[in-house]
Amino acid sequence: MTTVAKTETELTQVSSTRVSGRAWLQDALPKLVLAPSFAITIVFVYGFILWTVYLSFTNSKTFPSYTLTGPRAYQRLWRWTFESDPPSSWYTSITNMGIFGFLYIGICLALGLFLAILLDQKIRGEGVLRPIYLYPMALSFIVTGVAWKWFLDPGLGLEQTLHQWGWTSFHFDWIKNKDFVIYTVVIAGVWQASGFVMAMFLAGLRGIDGEIMKAAQIDGASSFQLYRRIIIPMLRPVFLSAFIVLAHLAIKSYDLVVALTSGGPGGSAWLPSNFMYEYTFKRNEMAVGSASAVIMLMTLTAIIVPYLYSELRERPR
């Protein structure tokens, strides 16, 4: 009796070790599968960010140098920040960023919402119109920059066309004017992204419970009141998402400026992304370029991290 009991215990022990070996693999396999991607992210994103931060504290010029020399690059950027006459490249870049960011986000939101509301009026042909508003998002700015450059060129594009049509006093040379070139970047940027914002708002509008609208109509709200008092306030989350997307696109905008203006007269159309590229790869000021990249990253982080944090926290486990 005792022996039998003993063998049984032994058997269970043997099988349980074998089981736990397999169980370990079962348990570890998912993590093993995820590990390469995670490792890549840690090294090539976070590691590289730290590397860039490190470089920004060195005196790297054409080639990276690994001797720390303190925050000299930041001090230079800080000095340039206030160098407005004549404007330093950095001053131009960040003021352009301010103008571009404000107008680009503002106009995209307004125009996107406006188009979405128009499209939400039970429009025949919505299926044709929507893709037309959205297609710029599918094209590279290097491509559409070619068209916009041509379109905005005083000698070839809009100005010349209107002259041919008889409006000879029409004058539109922003793309050649260092004070206005950034506004042409705004125009092209809005053209590219507003359709996408429209699609976001349209999805938001379609997601609103129809019964709420019925209730408001029974309460006697006019269409205008309905939108102003009920629907637009309900789109708050869409405004937030759209703002985040646009802010992130604005900070990352690079090819837009290159393709449309090649930097503008004397670098007058630069954004910080262009500043970084030029200083790092063309002007052999690697430390300054790195410092500007770090500043771009910190700006974006300040916007994105709270958003991602709230998004991920809200997800029920």
Place this chain on the structure above:
Amino acid sequence: MSTVAISERRKTGAGGSRTLNRIVIYGLLAFFALVYLMPLFVMLVTSFKTMDEIQSGNMLALPQSPTFEPWVKAWGETCVGLTCAGIKGYFWNSIKMVVPAVLISTLLGALNGYVLTKWRFRGDTLVFGLMLFACFIPFQSVLLPMATVLGSLGRFGMTLRNATGYSFGFGNPTVNLVFVHVVYGLGFTTLFFRNYYEAFPTELIKAAQIDGASFFQIFRRIMLPNSLPIFVVTVIYQFTNIWNDFLFASAYAGTGDAMPMTVALNNVVNTSTGVVEYNVNMAAAMIAALPTLLVYIIAGRYFVRGLMAGAVKG
């Protein structure tokens, strides 16, 4: 009786202003549609015009005598930098870069999404958060270290070639770009698949476990066959993004024979020597736009869904 009359009147009044309303709405929508189409239209008509016509005519006019000459020239003869063999080589460069980068990043994204939703572990949200943040960083903040690393890999490739006669892809700009796009596309592909698989019924995984299917069997037999929509979304999104990329392309393959389409196009357009051939430039731009434009026309619905998935909560 009188109430009926009033309501009748109100109805006709409302009907009149309603018609006006509709006209205004349709008018505005049509106007904006024209504005949005304008650049593409200008690009298209100009690419079929002769240079004479461009210089004398109106940019909005249809070509008087349509010619394919600019397209032929852009494809096979125009100068990119110093070589004058058209953009066809660069078009294929882009294809060679895009196809593997899209496939690899999508497949990895699918696996990551599967693990992050169906095999959750302590800290999985943090892991995902870190990967997700990676899609939003300005790539300028990793541009330089990556250039340094790719440079070292290139030297390693040289050593290998000297030793073995073959570089195994180290230092090849196309391979480099594939790698870069996989690395920085992973966040998005993982996001897409995670959101999709989050809504995928977990009971199916449990049922498959009871049926004895292993981790990979479940992925291959249960998850993948039911992931077609998100595959389409991810592939289109990645394809568009990678094809359209300019920053990485110009930083890591900005010169030489390996440059992708976008860089080549920018070089064509900004070549300042000789007469600027606008029609050829436009044709080259159209050729560069064609793949993504085609994808958009065929599967625009999925492209939009991808854009939204990256922005709005799933």
Place this chain on the structure above:
Amino acid sequence: MAFLEIRNLEKTFGNVKVLKGIDLEIEEGGFLVLVGPSGCGKSTLLNSIAGLETTTGGTISIGGKVIDGLHPSQRDIAMVFQSYALYPNMTVGGNIAFGMEIRGVPKPERDKAIAQVAEMLQIGHLLDRKPSQLSGGQRQRVAIGRALVRDPQVFLFDEPLSNLDAKLRVDMRTEIKRLHQRMGTTIVYVTHDQIEAMTLATKIAVLKDGLLQQSGTPAEIYNNPANLFVADFMGSPAMNLIPVTITKNGSGVSISTNRDEMEPLALGIPNAPAGLAAHDGKEVIFGIRPEALTDRDGADRNAKNIAESECLIEVVEPAGSDTFAVTRLGKKQVTARLRADVNVVAGQKTKLAFNLDKAVFFDPANGQRIL
């Protein structure tokens, strides 16, 4: 010896204890229903038996063999899920045979097994369809078929009927019961529907907050609830639970409760449980099911102790087969189940019969039954 044995089972998620030492067993061929409100741990318990969740303490054995740590596919169980969990990309036949395919069973054998199950469940004509082409009831059958084909030692059902409409649910309930009677395989079944629990089970286990509240036959659970929670949870309409004051008079005990605009209700309790006398002068909870509170002619003729009292009827709810009347005792709304054609009018007084054989008492301090 019990066939499925669960001993001191514990499960924690982070800091939350979901199962706090569950002891439960069922004999071979039994039908165990786990019932309780959502979040009570019943699904976690079922998933633990299936091996889909790892437990943090205790053991589970089937047929004397400990199955802890075994992969779900090696536990000799089969499971039917709430959403049916049919693989959308496979045909009905493919769904049923997937497990065998994974185990490497050759195709002819698989086809034979599919045919057998299909015949039993009358789904032969559906075998080549995809799940999306099936109705809810058909999907349910396929899900059961997929479980049957495994020929397991224990079937696990996770709220299998909750996605069906009311009528189909009743039909499928009967079908599951018939299937159980024919196959004689042990079943563990999770539901939050106490009627399902009553009709299907040979043994019910009521759970709340990760603790087993009571287990026993449906009749035991229904007639002798161990505590207030079980009394309140099982039965529809729910048991009336009325706070009353105990008065000891000689060897007997009586209960009383105040009523608005009427003299207090006072009832002598013959054969009172022994523990009740100890609560002299204190408040206890008096539990009586609606069907034990009837009109005078509708009272159970076999009951030994029936007390009558005039009550003010507040609401009358005819339900076809019965009429429910709502009155008020000591601030509590109380439901009585009257015959369908009884003549009661809201706002009037009528005599109600209390079947005191069925009366139960609970200690309000801990919610436990006073015996």
